[in-house]
Amino acid sequence: MQVTIDVTRHTDASCASRDLAVRCTNCNLRELCLPQGMAQDEVQKINGLVTTRRRVKKGESLQHAGEPFKSLYAVRSGSFKTCIATEDGRDQVTGFKMSGEIIGLDGIGTNSHIIDVIALEDSEVCAIPFSRLEEVSREIAGLQKQFHRIMSREIVGEQGVMVLLGSMRAEERVATFLVNLSRRFRARGYSATEFHLRMTREEIGSYLGLKLETVSRVMSRFHDVGLIKINQKHVLILNPEGLQEAASPSTAGH
Amino acid sequence: MQVTIDVTRHTDASCASRDLAVRCTNCNLRELCLPQGMAQDEVQKINGLVTTRRRVKKGESLQHAGEPFKSLYAVRSGSFKTCIATEDGRDQVTGFKMSGEIIGLDGIGTNSHIIDVIALEDSEVCAIPFSRLEEVSREIAGLQKQFHRIMSREIVGEQGVMVLLGSMRAEERVATFLVNLSRRFRARGYSATEFHLRMTREEIGSYLGLKLETVSRVMSRFHDVGLIKINQKHVLILNPEGLQEAASPSTAGH
DNA sequence: CGCTCTCTTGAACAGAATCAAGAACGGTGG
């Protein structure tokens, strides 16, 4: 087959992968990603870890449940949803991944993925071959430590979702979700009060254990009482404290 | 391959702690615990990892949220519940831990625990100092691999709970819970069809995102339709396939 | 421009929560 178009973009990507841009040292995400908290000289040693970049178009999948596990992925740009499909046909969103976050930890235990990961927009990831990561982290204590931190935080984060799903009412869930997104956008240098939802109401609902109609209704209610301004996927948080309060009611004061 | 483990007589532990029994090599839980899947000679090298045993009486806590993180614990005998207390006073059970399972992974990320762990019965754990574990796992690839497996499985397990909480109805949740317990008892050499619940209805409910009355009602219903026989904390599974079917309905056939 | 997908909103319904009362159990002390 002949490649006739898009040569520029293609070159961009290959350029990136043989050039300096692929190095963690120069990556503007290094404080959010794998190198976070590592010493300067340690980061240099892990430059070689990331061998390839991968582009994933909106709607395409980065990894499929059942595939053999080879690499972790660090989100370089864009965002993803992680889904789990149960034997009985249920399909649930278990998380949303933004830049700097690590994908694929589910595969380590059984050497095959159990989670589907799908791009919510055109995205790019850095592939981290896991066997290399294990090797290098045996040599660099800082990497080992950081990798353990990442896994532990994943565990803690999921416990937070369990609390959300197990004991929060619909309004609290949606408020918690928005507050969480807000924090993550801010951590990435974006506005904490104004952003664009990359996922549909249905995906939000699936993640929060609610139906899409309920998500929509709750957001409309927040809109009506002046907590937020929402128009389709565009969110403007008018009252961050109020939203935080809606997320965990009895948090005394604010 | 079938591994039969005799856990029925864990023997007395005081003898154990000053004697050879503290070594992983001789521990009858080694196929469920940290050494699982490691080579014989590797297991010998990690004998020194477990420095102390700790007894925890029923109702007492093994670790408190907020405490600095020093050690992981492997459950040697007995069982625990893990709870998370949110700022706004909510308190939720996030898991139950049985022999061979590892506790404390939540502390790695922040160097302090965020989870409370409370003994459901008089129990005993092996303390694994984490800094030592990191050191040794830099030397022994098998240990490193196994530790990563354990963390990954924790993540996967929690995703399973997220699906349960996010998309299952009450009956499915309770059935899933019982099937899960049944499997874990069997893996430990106990009966898969007859066992004693160590936790209260309220604790089960908290874990499953249900009220204790609902748990009780669902169990009574299962009893009435002949799936199980339940008398307070004593459970007898009469129809394992039926229970499995109740846990994930549309699982075609059985 | 038309089609589809997504979102909003309303009305009726269902499942689990809440409120309430009594029964069964387990531990304690007489």
Place this chain on the structure above:
DNA sequence: CCACCGTTCTTGATTCTGTTCAAGAGAGCG
């Protein structure tokens, strides 16, 4: 050994939150 107490469990009646069903409005894409 038995009576007593607090805790845990069961069961019923009622309430309420979120779901389901339904219809229409927007937005985005080819």
